Amino acid sequence: MLLTSENYYSQEANRDYLSVSQYKDFMGTYGKPGCEEYALAKLNGTWAENMEDSDALMVGSYVDAHFEGTLDVFKAQHPCMFKKDGTLMAKYLRANEMIQRCERDELFSQFMSGQKQVIMTADLFGAKWKIKIDSYHPDKCIVDLKTCQSVSKVFYHPDTGHLNFLDEWGYYIQGAVYQKVVEINTGKKLPFFIAAVSKEKEPEIQLIAVEQSKLDEALVNVERNTPKIVALKAGRYTPMRCEQCDYCKHTRVLKSPIWSSALIGEV
Numbered sequence: 579m580l581l582t583s584e585n586y587y588s589q590e591a592n593r594d595y596l597s598v599s600q601y602k603d604f605m606g607t608y609g610k611p612g613c614e615e616y617a618l619a620k621l622n623g624t625w626a627e628n629m630e631d632s633d634a635l636m637v638g639s640y641v642d643a644h645f646e647g648t649l650d651v652f653k654a655q656h657p658c659m660f661k662k663d664g665t666l667m668a669k670y671l672r673a674n675e676m677i678q679r680c681e682r683d684e685l686f687s688q689f690m691s692g693q694k695q696v697i698m699t700a701d702l703f704g705a706k707w708k709i710k711i712d713s714y715h716p717d718k719c720i721v722d723l724k725t726c727q728s729v730s731k732v733f734y735h736p737d738t739g740h741l742n743f744l745d746e747w748g749y750y751i752q753g754a755v756y757q758k759v760v761e762i763n764t765g766k767k768l769p770f771f772i773a774a775v776s777k778e779k780e781p782e783i784q785l786i787a788v789e790q791s792k793l794d795e796a797l798v799n800v801e802r803n804t805p806k807i808v809a810l811k812a813g814r815y816t817p818m819r820c821e822q823c824d825y826c827k828h829t830r831v832l833k834s835p836i837w838s839s840a841l842i843g844e845v
């Protein structure tokens with residue numbers, strides 16, 4: 579199957595290729611546990627993500643669409659965000675402030691001025707992968723745009739301690755896969771950057787250089803986990819349920835009562 583911007587997110591493409599977001603559905607990140615059965619249900623089309631169109635989420639999507647150059651399509655798909663005159667409703671105006679903040683910074687704009695939405699594929703660790711790069715500077719670097727709550731927000735987990743938003747949401751994994759797929763296609767190992775903008779009242783921007791050691795570490799995990807995902811997608815394993823996600827809540831069938839001590843698990 580030849581990937582295009584039209585079929586990139588199609589079910590057929592998702593079944594044929596592994597993507598970073600699929601990988602994260604299966605394996606999870608610190609911020610969102612993985613769930614094999616949920617990931618497969620999404621791929622099979624038996625579970626549609628309940629896109630709670632929270633205002634913050636919509637703001638992020640609008641900013642993404644702007645930098646992708648797909649704002650026209652986005653407007654057609656989300657008419658409820660706009661007033662009759664075609665301008666953004668008041669509660670979404672933050673999106674414009676974020677975009678303006680990004681574009682009045684010369685370096686940020688330079689990083690975002692590469693080739694937009696570049697699709698590449700590669701065989702890696704026994705899977706066919708697909709990636710889509712926000713801003714690709716051939717021979718120079720790979721840049722991904724991220725909207726976030728706060729650039730310097732700290733996430734705490736008892737087993738790992740304090741994490742930044744890249745670790746929390748699996749962006750090291752994304753950087754590792756993107757860098758490797760580009761390297762397989764071009765022979766060049768390029769640095770990976772995150773161009774971040776926060777959704778705060780005063781949007782904060784930052785260009786984040788991702789340490790190679792972090793990418794190497796993430797790629798080792800991708801290598802370890804990919805064969806299991808390939809086997810799951812091929813139906814050679816019975817998927818595990820996380821019993822925490824919306825899919826698991828929706829599909830749970832009670833068999834017998836549980837002890838109260840099992841309610842919060844091991845803390």
Ligand SMILES: [Zn+2]
Binds near residue numbers: 613616822824
């Ligand atoms: Zn689940």
